[in-house]
Amino acid sequence: MxxxxxxxxxxxxxxxxxxxxxxxxxxxxxxxxxxxxxxxxxxxxxxxxxxxxxxxxxxxxxxxxxAFVEFDAHDLPEYAARLYDRQHRHPELARLATWHQLERPGRVSRAAEVEAIRRAQRQGLVSTCFTAEQVLALVLAIASMWSNAPDDGSDHVARRRTVEDAVRRLVGP
The missing domain is CATH 1.10.10.60 (Homeodomain-like)
Structure with missing residues (x-):
């Protein structure tokens, strides 16, 4: 007991x-x-x-x-969309992540994700216009761009599509 x-x-x-x-x-x-x-x-x-x-x-x-969202360097647009979905359902997770970045930067390693993006770049699946670190930062930023915005009744599905499309255009070879 x-x-x-x-x-x-x-x-x-x-x-x-x-x-x-x-x-x-x-x-x-x-x-x-x-x-x-x-x-x-x-x-x-x-x-x-x-x-x-x-x-x-x-x-x-x-x-x-x-509340982890599985990372997939071979399908970064879908990864970003799933991450957006999670943050839409649980905005407190996005707030906590923002506080973490502001107050305790560098405490979470993203080395595995960066290396996976590098491999995808070498395979020609992800654009090499940006470094792997830059790609990851941009994907995370796009996925979370509405996470702290008030829910103004905008169409969640349209926002999700926008996230997915923006990342697709960003990383497309």
Whole structure:
């Protein structure tokens, strides 16, 4: 029984931290608020995660990565469209990613994706007008260009098609 309670508390802390970090970023998040939202003491939050750094990393690993979109260098337009879909359904993931880029740049390695794009470029499947790093940055930017925009009733399907088409034109050999 105690093991289940520990796991439930850990999960509540992760969920509360996700909400807090998405709303306030790493710098603005407060362990006391996270603990209050999770229904436990701040001391218990520190016991489970050791501090804000470790809790942020745990949120990144366990919550954000659970919503992972499989990367495919051979079909970057579809990858971008799936990433757009995910961000449309879960705008808080996009906010958290934005905070992560602003406050903790370089903490997530994209080396595997960059290398996959390089291979696709060598195979003639992806344009070599840009470096692999630039291609990845542009694809991610296009996929997320509406992620922080208010939902103005625009047609999701049309936006998705725009993302897919823009990336297709960008990477086409």
């Amino acid at each position: 105690a093991s289940r309670d520990r796991e439930e508390t850990r999960r509540r802390l992760l969920d509360a931290a996700f909400v807090e970090f998405a709303a306030y970023g790493f710098g603005g998040a407060r362990m006391e608020r996270i603990a209050r939202i999770a229904g436990c003491s701040a001391g218990l939050a520190y016991t489970y995660y050791g501090g804000k750094d470790a809790l942020f990393d745990a949120v990144q690993c366990e919550v954000v990565d659970a």
